[in-house]
Amino acid sequence: MKRLSIYAVIFFMLGSMMFSRSEQPESQAWSLLQEMLLIPGVSGQESRVADFVFSSIPMTLNPNRDEMENVWFTAGEGEPHILFVAHTDEIGLIVEQITQDGTLKVEGRGGFFPKMYEGHLVVVYTKKGPVDGVVIPRKGSFSMTPDASYFDIRDIEIYLGVSTKEEAENLEISPGDQITIKKTITELSPEIICARGIDDRAGCAVLLDALRRVDWDKIKGRRVTFAWDVQEEIGLYGASRLAEVLDADYVFPVDTFVSSDAPFDSKRFAQLPLGQGAVIRAIDSSSITPWTYIQKVKKIAKSNHIPVQIGNTRGGNDGSVFVPKGSVNIPLSWPGLYSHSFIEKIHKKDLEALTELVVAIAEKWEEN
Amino acid sequence: MSVNRAFFIISIIISICYLPFYGFSDMTEEDVEELFFIPSPTGYEDLMSEKIIQKFPDYESVSNDLLGSVYFSRDGNSPHISIICGMDELGYIVGGIDSQGTITLDRVVQSPYPSFDSFFPGHSMEVWTEKGPVKGVLAVPSLHIFPRRERENFAEYFTLEKMRLDVGASGREQVLEKGIQNCAPVTPEKKIGYLQDGKMAGYFIGQKACAALLVKIAEKVLAEEDLGKVTIGWLAQTRMVSRGSSPRACAGGVRAGKYLDSFENIVIGVFPTDGLRNEDIHIGKGPVLIGKWEGASKLKKLISETAESRNIKIQTAGKYETLLLNAFSGGKKDSAGLFIPAKFAFSPSEVIDFKDVKALEKLVVSVLSERRKR
Numbered sequence: 001m002k003r004l005s006i007y008a009v010i011f012f013m014l015g016s017m018m019f020s021r022s023e024q025p026e027s028q029a030w031s032l033l034q035e036m037l038l039i040p041g042v043s044g045q046e047s048r049v050a051d052f053v054f055s056s057i058p059m060t061l062n063p064n065r066d067e068m069e070n071v072w073f074t075a076g077e078g079e080p081h082i083l084f085v086a087h088t089d090e091i092g093l094i095v096e097q098i099t100q101d102g103t104l105k106v107e108g109r110g111g112f113f114p115k116m117y118e119g120h121l122v123v124v125y126t127k128k129g130p131v132d133g134v135v136i137p138r139k140g141s142f143s144m145t146p147d148a149s150y151f152d153i154r155d156i157e158i159y160l161g162v163s164t165k166e167e168a169e170n171l172e173i174s175p176g177d178q179i180t181i182k183k184t185i186t187e188l189s190p191e192i193i194c195a196r197g198i199d200d201r202a203g204c205a206v207l208l209d210a211l212r213r214v215d216w217d218k219i220k221g222r223r224v225t226f227a228w229d230v231q232e233e234i235g236l237y238g239a240s241r242l243a244e245v246l247d248a249d250y251v252f253p254v255d256t257f258v259s260s261d262a263p264f265d266s267k268r269f270a271q272l273p274l275g276q277g278a279v280i281r282a283i284d285s286s287s288i289t290p291w292t293y294i295q296k297v298k299k300i301a302k303s304n305h306i307p308v309q310i311g312n313t314r315g316g317n318d319g320s321v322f323v324p325k326g327s328v329n330i331p332l333s334w335p336g337l338y339s340h341s342f343i344e345k346i347h348k349k350d351l352e353a354l355t356e357l358v359v360a361i362a363e364k365w366e367e368n
Numbered sequence: 369m370s371v372n373r374a375f376f377i378i379s380i381i382i383s384i385c386y387l388p389f390y391g392f393s394d395m396t397e398e399d400v401e402e403l404f405f406i407p408s409p410t411g412y413e414d415l416m417s418e419k420i421i422q423k424f425p426d427y428e429s430v431s432n433d434l435l436g437s438v439y440f441s442r443d444g445n446s447p448h449i450s451i452i453c454g455m456d457e458l459g460y461i462v463g464g465i466d467s468q469g470t471i472t473l474d475r476v477v478q479s480p481y482p483s484f485d486s487f488f489p490g491h492s493m494e495v496w497t498e499k500g501p502v503k504g505v506l507a508v509p510s511l512h513i514f515p516r517r518e519r520e521n522f523a524e525y526f527t528l529e530k531m532r533l534d535v536g537a538s539g540r541e542q543v544l545e546k547g548i549q550n551c552a553p554v555t556p557e558k559k560i561g562y563l564q565d566g567k568m569a570g571y572f573i574g575q576k577a578c579a580a581l582l583v584k585i586a587e588k589v590l591a592e593e594d595l596g597k598v599t600i601g602w603l604a605q606t607r608m609v610s611r612g613s614s615p616r617a618c619a620g621g622v623r624a625g626k627y628l629d630s631f632e633n634i635v636i637g638v639f640p641t642d643g644l645r646n647e648d649i650h651i652g653k654g655p656v657l658i659g660k661w662e663g664a665s666k667l668k669k670l671i672s673e674t675a676e677s678r679n680i681k682i683q684t685a686g687k688y689e690t691l692l693l694n695a696f697s698g699g700k701k702d703s704a705g706l707f708i709p710a711k712f713a714f715s716p717s718e719v720i721d722f723k724d725v726k727a728l729e730k731l732v733v734s735v736l737s738e739r740r741k742r
Binding site: 111112113116119121131132133136137139140141142143144145146147150159160161162167171184186187188189192194258259260263264266269270273285313314315337339340341342343345 | 481490492507508509511513520562642715717
């Protein structure tokens with residue numbers, strides 16, 4: 001009888017564990033990411049992404065949206081104030097000028113190797129809708145003595161299939177319209193994809209997924225803000241604006257950790273492999289995370305069985321502009337390969353681990 | 369029932385019976401698109417070859433030879449004429465797989481210009497295996513951790529020597545599990561662009577338009593009562609030039625030249641309008657007739673006169689050589705090249721004007737018709 005009771009207790013405990021686990025909604029970060037990757041949002045033209053984000057936040061959370069297209073909401077009351085932020089913009093091109101021949105000259109938004117555009121299909125997003133174009137290959141590219149000079153932004157010229165400026169204008173193309181590579185998602189396996197714009201749609205997807213999973217009733221005696229900001233790639237402008245209005249004590253920018261675990265990158269640092277978990281970014285080009293807080297996040301991860309890695313890399317993050325205001329900056333990431341290319345690479349396990357980490361920090365930051 | 373009404377109903381019935389049998393319909397962009405997505409690197413044309421044969425399910429006189437070229441033929445009451453195009457595109461093959469699961473690439477045939485390879489790193493590719501296509505990406509350095517002083521020399525990462533294909537595997541075994549093996553064909557991921565005014569852009573889209581055009585012409589030859597004795601050929605390995613002490617140009621073309629006993633031959637191909645050529649040829653201005661007809665070529669003269677009488681705009685270019693055209697030139701053959709003009713030819717986004725393709729379809733069918741009258 002005693003043994004039976006023990007079995008019954010064990011059975012009940014297992015059952016309740018399973019039940020409590022099933023209460024946590026399944027992660028949708030992976031599918032959200034793939035949906036968001038196809039939305040154009042070159043720096044300064046993030047409204048379509050902002051629309052998506054804003055409409056995904058329950059109105060009960062009182063989302064805000066400013067004139068720059070930053071979107072955020074705050075839950076809870078009191079101190080400390082914890083902010084998670086991801087950026088909605090991506091690197092790309094902007095129409096600078098329509099030539100007399102009906103081709104487009106462009107400006108770059110963000111850092112990248114312009115050479116990767118040469119000879120490839122792009123899409124111009126006009127008021128009327130998307131228009132296909134081709135980045136004209138340099139004549140030297142067809143030469144038997146090839147032009148090995150650096151292919152610069154100034155070399156990018158887009159052919160639309162028209163031959164006059166008037167024809168191009170009739171397509172309602174205007175200076176300032178955004179241009180992206182013709183977007184596709186390359187699935188290397190069910191858990192690995194490559195695409196343009198994983199930096200930082202992955203961060204955006206993590207926050208959207210996390211907001212569904214956080215138990216907002218647990219947010220007591222502190223405030224938690226989720227923000228999706230703009231113009232990170234061209235100078236952290238959206239974050240700078242948010243830093244003026246959000247007095248955060250702790251900032252967790254959610255953005256790419258540029259990993260060197262790829263064929264051409266030096267393995268001297270940043271060699272964090274894909275599929276091994278979320279990343280706590282200790283050092284990058286814009287900030288140093290205090291070691292105390294790295295340990296604190298690591299402890300939360302450990303107690304929640306979330307795989308994490310720690311590394312240093314290059315590149316900046318939105319949290320750095322909050323530091324002069326007194327915030328502690330603790331960047332969270334996933335290991336990303338081929339940064340700022342059309343084939344940025346990410347692993348599903350890392351993305352989901354990152355979502356869990358954000359949820360755990362949002363719910364338990366003070367408890368540790 | 370009035371005579372008119374009876375005539376109308378009979379016409380409808382005949383049309384319904386007649387059209388499906390021959391499967392003839394006007395050429396559309398979708399016909400080009402259908403073949404565009406089928407890979408056909410030189411020596412690996414089997415999928416394309418199968419697709420073309422499938423287009424004529426009930427017709428016995430369609431077959432492929434041991435090299436993979438496809439021939440359609442129909443007898444008729446005029447001297448034999450062949451209309452041919454290549455069906456191969458440039459591609460790569462798996463050159464090796466290292467212990468990390470990274471794939472190196474090699475080329476099958478020479479590229480048209482030295483910097484051809486430089487277009488693809490940083491973009492998606494497909495490896496064609498027996499298990500189906502496997503997606504991959506050609507690695508590039510990560511911008512943030514790539515030393516600034518080396519960025520100016522970035523072009524050096526865009527050579528065949530430094531191409532590294534990442535298929536998401538972390539070791540050689542995982543690559544093999546995907547069905548990838550040495551010498552498997554690799555092509556750039558196909559993306560098609562629809563530009564303004566009927567222009568289409570894509571990798572080797574001109575070549576695929578040629579193949580689609582010949583499918584339509586074959587359907588027309590079947591649909592018409594008699595357009596003469598016609599052979600239509602989609603040739604494999606037209607870009608193959610064997611090396612060594614006695615190089616043989618255009619394996620597929622030379623072989624077809626011997627196989628086909630036609631005196632007159634129309635070679636269909638792609639004419640680069642810029643970059644490789646400096647002639648005043650443009651897309652959207654009609655197909656390009658290669659070479660002046662003044663001289664011995666009655667076929668070129670007929671093409672030129674037919675274009676004029678049928679009000680089909682054509683452009684003429686001087687001497688222009690392609691491996692396939694050369695394989696059918698000289699000797700006892702009267703051959704003409706009719707080419708689709710293409711901007712940015714042999715780049716990832718070659719541009720053609722579909723109006724040129726339609727004009728070429730009309731011109732070739734008209735020439736066949738005129739030959740019958742002659």
